Amino acid sequence: MSQVGTGMHSIVSILAAALCLTGAAAGAAADGSSPPAPFALDDYAKISRITELAISADGALVAYAAERASEERDGFARRIFIQETGDEAQPRQVLQGRNASQLAWIPGTRELAYLAAGDHGAQLYATAFPSRKTRQITNSRNPVVWYAFSNSGELAWITQDAPAPGEKGMTLYERLHEGDRGVVVNPEFARLYDFIDPFYSAQKTQRPRTLWLARPGERAARIDLPGDPASGRWSPDATRLSVAYAARTLPERPFIDAYASIGVLDVAAGEFRTVGAARYFSGEKPARYFLGGEWSAEGDALYLRRVTQDSLWRGRQEWRRLPLERRRGETGDRAAMGGGWKPLDFYPAGSAILDSGEGRVFVNAIKNGRRKLYSLSGEGGDATRFRSFPDGDLSRFRFTGDYRSAVFVSESLVRPPEVYFWRKGQAPRQLTSLNGAVSARQMPASRAVRWHGRDGSVISGWLLEPPDAHDNPRPRPLLTFVHGGPSMPMTDSFAQYYTTNGGIWPYPLEALAMKGVSVFIPNYRGARSFGDEFANPSRPDGQPLQDISLGIDALIKKGVADPGRLAVAGHSHGAWLGALVVTRRKDIVAASFGEGPQNNFLTYIFSPGYLYANGYHKLWGASPYDSPQTYIETSPVFEFDGAGAAILFESGVRYQAIAMLESPKAAALSGLPAEFVVYPKTGHNIRSPDLQIESAARNLDWVLFWLTGVEDPSPDKREQYRRWRRLRKDASDDLSSQWRRRKPAANRPRQSE
Known part of the structure; x- marks a missing residue:
């Protein structure tokens, strides 16, 4: 990758100018009126968070989801809005009652795709604007949990198996609280929450998943993979799909699907090969997993992140650009064994890497505690800001396919979030006023x-x-x-x-x-x-x-x-x-x-056994039974x-x-x-x-x-x-003497000091 071109520098300079103006306007009352009411406790319930953001291919329409505390019930209200990006455009609330999620504009159209409840759990729908005509795209027997359209209209989606009628057994919590027989509990997997949280068992297990592909006008095809798929990304020419999946070779563990492998599916040939294979701890070998799978602008490489864990809570994070060669029938763990890995200095590691072509590669992530738009250099692999931004947090960047328009969320410690729109050659401007009432408060x-x-x-x-x-x-x-x-x-x-x-x-x-x-x-x-x-x-x-x-x-x-x-x-x-x-x-x-x-004794005791050898024992050097002093002093x-x-x-x-x-x-x-x-x-x-x-x-x-x-x-x-x-x-x-220890504990030397 070469250095970032001048086009991306112009993006950053215009963003900085516009946001500085916004901050200046908010900081003073032009008419010399009395200061606004101070931000107070009740204002927290009025804050809207932008949880999803999408921009149409032509940059003319923006869809976003906003959530805030409900005024009718003890919960959160989720609202979906459509807004044109032209001057003076007003938002329109849409999809009321659909509980829509995973908003995305179908490439080349003004149809908004989303997941919503159907006959068999969540299904994929699309609503056209401005007509608001809605069509159902999938009718799977099992709920749809993820989907993606290619630039030319091909569709990939993932379903998750629903329990068959009569198949669902009682969870450990249900067996303990509602059963009529004694329960053999496996301490390797059971933890405190299994006994007190009726929803915990469902959170830590994942039912089998299936990947499906469909070309426009053709029937859907089921794709066999060496594990359960989690997500995927289409190549620019729609001939290949990178897939993140949990391999069937991994051991049975709660949350084991976090140990993802990455592979590439050749759609025409129907061939799949792994380019980064995850593994769990085995003896002295560290665990590792992969994130990413974004395509280069030319479609000849993938961007991968590799996390190598010496223990469950210690690890190294790296990234690389992995060149791909079309060699039919090739298999193997190329990414895991090959070189070219560079230290990853941004968070989260799974933040999407965007390749706009001509060597311009960037990521919207956190570096040194600041979430901005960063470039990725080809030499050291560091994430560096293009140039100075005004104070604030920039997130959820979404670009059009030609990278000439974008939407993003801007906020700061003292400025609630709002959606901004940028078009090449123009200053970005604030699109929304979701938090106008909160922003009007006097802030710290x-x-x-x-x-x-x-x-x-x-x-x-x-x-x-x-x-x-x-x-x-x-x-x-x-x-x-x-x-x-x-x-x-x-x-x-x-x-x-x-x-x-x-x-x-x-x-x-x-x-x-x-x-x-x-x-x-x-x-x-x-x-x-x-x-x-x-x-x-x-x-x-x-x-x-x-x-x-x-x-x-x-x-x-x-x-x-x-x-x-x-x-x-x-x-x-x-x-x-x-x-x-x-x-x-x-x-x-x-x-x-x-x-x-x-x-720390209780933390250890109430945790499942699979967290011991590769977790607490490596964190503290031993178990509490072998080194109780360490657990006492911490x-x-x-x-x-x-x-x-x-x-x-x-x-x-x-x-x-x-x-x-x-x-x-x-x-x-x-x-x-x-x-x-x-x-x-x-x-x-x-x-x-x-x-x-x-x-x-x-x-x-x-x-x-x-x-x-x-x-x-x-x-x-x-x-x-x-x-x-x-x-x-x-x-x-000192009236609490009935509680007090008779003699204060002596000061003990600590290993950490």
Whole structure:
């Protein structure tokens, strides 16, 4: 691949100019009117997320899906819109009641294709515009789960077998809760969620899938593959199809379909050959899987990503351009055995690589915690920005086939998402006003921050501050938010943790900043997009913990944070790591942790056996039965003595509630004020808008109460504050002696220090 041509440079420069103008217009009131109402807790339910985006081949029509909390029920409303890209065009809501998904314009037409419910589960439909005439394209006996049209009208789709009448057996949960006989449980595969979540068994198993092909006017043909297909991509000339599939040779494991292989189907010859074969762990051999399969503009090569895992939670990511030669009957794992692999420095690894021809190859992905449009160089393989973008997160780029028009989503930490349209030679412009009411609110200030790790490495993150922070700089209360994963980096996007994928956990970070609490969001080691070395620290409680703590120290030194009013919050992995921050630093006043057990013994015990040898044993060096000290020193529940934080623990009843029941007890035994809240009908993520608001309000109140002493005067919160004032008095008067340990645990040396 050669360097990116001037055409793509012009794309970026025009985007930058337009978005700068948009930001300037939003930042001041031209008529000198009073400032807008501040962003508040209730505004979270008004945020619309753009979850799908598609542009017609001629660039004249855009389709997009937007989701926001429903006003009629406790759930989310999904709306589909069609909008012309001309000036002053207005959106039209379409496909009401169809629950349409996987929106895509059929090449060369103004027909919008989508999946919607049919007689046998989801089927493929198309609706023409402006006539709105709808036709059903597939009528499979089994649900359609994926489809793709070629540039010349050929269709590929994948069906997933539905249970035959009378075939469906009871899940482990159903047998345990509704059966009438004892159940033999296999500890190799069973985990805590099998016993408490009625939906977990269905999530971890996948029924067989089949690939189908059809040319215009011809009957569909079933394609035999060496595994279950997941997706595919047509070559530019529609003669071949790259296919991602889960090979039948892989061992039986929950979620084993994540270990994808890539192959190429010669449509005319009916021949299939594997170019990248996945494998699971075997002895000392690492596991590996493949992503991608995008075609070069000339159709003579594939873009592949290879992930090689030394353990389940440590791995190297690479990419390459794999030349393809048409040699009929050829088989073999060319991509896995060949050279030419380059380090992959963007996230997610499966972000689509786009080849527009003439050496112009780019990807819309996250690098160094920033989601932008990046070029891929042919020399080092690095993803580099074409040139400077304005602050903000750019996502969901969709180009026309000639790359002369595109749509994308733009947002920032303080600017909700909207759809923008770009045409070559013109400045991009905002198409939608889905979040106009939210955007009109007064927002916090935001900026990127950098500091150095103990080894001198540059660490980065984000800072949300009250709106007057620039004009009135002073040390303020600080909440440090520790993200989960830890591979998913935090980007310059709006309410990322509250709204992504329907909501991860509803921490009200923006609302806290509007109440005078600065919010620090570090991208600590373990996060992807900063290189493999950064993503693979030797121990998860070593450098990551240091990165976070040194970041807090840097903000204190710069006069941003008040050292007497520090708080920490985190979810999942971030709840465990954040709790370690509380135990290692003694200056944290308040904390809130969701869905993350603080006892590594319980995490191990409640996990299935297949996660042991290639997971926990490699992560910590041994099992807890062989090296209990390692598991003790990395479990916050054994380290709460000497800490000074009031801790709110939250969990979903279907996930970590049982494992986290110990945490408030351990905190109370150490004299720490603690509260434990379990949310009904909830797993690892809160997906109920009503419960999201409840949790967000509780977190906002908790942090403000313990950091600033502020109480919400609402009558319905009187009991909450009575309870918390009692916790504060008990901690102050040492009235919790019946819970406290008689003697504080001695300080123990830690391997990570």
